[in-house]
Amino acid sequence: MIGYRLTSKNKYSISKLYPLTKGNLFNNLDELIYELKESEKEKNKSNCFKIVNSKDIIIYSFMSLQKSIVLQELNILRKNFKNIVLIAGGPHASGAPEDTLKMGFDYVIIGEGEISLPDLVNKIENNQKIENRIIKGVPIDSFEGYDKIYPLAPIEITRGCPYNCRFCQTPQIFGKNIRHRKIDDIVKIVKNMKDIRFVTPNALSYGSKYATKPNLEKLEELLKKLSEFKERLFLGTFPSEVRPEFINEETLNLILTYCDNKYLHFGAQSGCDEMLKYIRRGHTVNDVLNAIDLCKKNKLMPKVDFIFGFPNETIENRLKSIELMKYIIKKNGTVHAHYFMPLPGTYFEKEKPTELDKETIKILGSMAKKGQISGSWSHQYDSTKKINK
Structure with missing residues (x-):
């Protein structure tokens, strides 16, 4: 048996890999345990050598925040199944492969799994020799041939990110090489979707060779084609946020012309230029202000992300972020804020978050009570529980 542990956090990843190996999807641990017991019963009843010696393969994909749950x-x-084979992939496995093996996994795939996972499963099923327990995933050159998605999920249209944000795992997992799914292939996949949504590091970079500036011609070609048969089309909403410096009159005009957006989701991360430069964000506070004003002008609600507690962050840095947040709220926008966590495989993986001062926590709490911001920033990082690579 091949089984995937499906959760609300990994369904986008699993939906791309499941069609390549098939098997069973398990929404909870009880379902998985039941099927493993049934599988063992079938093997015990069978006299067929091939079936008796077949292996049950269970596949996990998870983020570092889910580590404790996965470990449980x-x-x-x-404890209950001695002969199962456990495979891990996803952000935590890619950033901390050795730690993932220590958790109890037999094999870890780093990065992209479309080629490497089916190959590994095939070797396990055929009792072939596997050289390494940590396997570097083979990147796909294009999305061609990978058009089956199950369970149905937002369609991935771009992979890779050219930016070097110190806190982000995306370029470490998928690299900086930008790959876009062809428009005709996107059309084939989304025809049965009522709401068309995308997965991409930056929705407004679609069609751009290096993803450092918009390709308006290619972006319009995509949206125009999809608008011919869609019921509702969304670009720049979760899970396809955009970068603030990509928001201009031209890109907003395309969204207003072809999409059903009521809002646009983008990351500011900080309201301080000094901090933005330090985290290698690649944009300025003015870029964020410009994006907010353009959204307001074009009657799109700006939804903006912030991170508090970056390494070496000062009270002054945080106060500038709070001032920018107040400006966003004044423009009828919304804010999502959360506390920094050092993620495996990133530039900041060995750094400690800066503890938030009481005044900052008080201000954020007051804004939250008024319904002005959402998120989680009260969690203070415990260095004794730091994830080791």
């Missing part, structure tokens, strides 16, 4: 499940699985 692995301990239960290992």
Whole structure:
């Protein structure tokens, strides 16, 4: 049996890999345990050598925030099923492969899995020799041939990111090489979707060779084609946020012409130019202000992300972020804020978050009570629980 542990956090990743190996999808641990027990019963009843010696392969994809939950499940699985094979992929496995092996996984795939996962599964099923337990995923050159998605999820249209944000795992997992799915292939996939949404590091970079500036011609070609048969079309909403410096009159005009957006989601991360430069964000506070004003002008609500507690962050840095947040709220926008966490595989993986001062926590709490901001910033990082690579 091949089984995927499906959660609300990994369904986009699983939906791309499941069609390549098939198998079973498990929404909870109880379902998985039941099927493993049934599989063992079938093997015990069978006299067929091939079936008796077949392996049950269970695949996980998870982020570092889900590590403790996954570890609990692995301990239960290992205790009750001695012969299962456990494979891990996703952000935590890619950033901290050695740590992932220590959790109890048999194999870890780093990065992209479309080629490497089916190959690994095939070798396990055929009892072939596997050289390494940590496997570097083979990147796909294009999306051609990878058009099956199940469970149905937003369609990935771009992979790779040219930016070097110190806190982000995306370029470490998918690299800086930009790959776009062809428009005809996108059309084939989304024809049965009522709401068309996308997965991409930056929705407004579609069609751009280096993804450092918009390709208006290619972007309009995509949206115009999809608008011919869609019920509702969204670009620049979760999970396809945009970068603030890509928001201009031309890109907003395309969204207003072809899409059903009521808002536009983008990351500011900080309201301080000094901090933006330090985290290598690649844009300025003025870019954020310009994006906010253009959204307001064009009757699109700006939804803006902020991170508090960056390494070496000062109270002055945070006050500038709060001032920018107040400006966004004044423009009828919304803010999502959360506390910095050092993620495996990033430039900041060995850095400690800066503890937030009481005044900042008080101000954010007051804004939250008024319904002006959402998120989680009260979590203070415990260095004794730091994830080791």
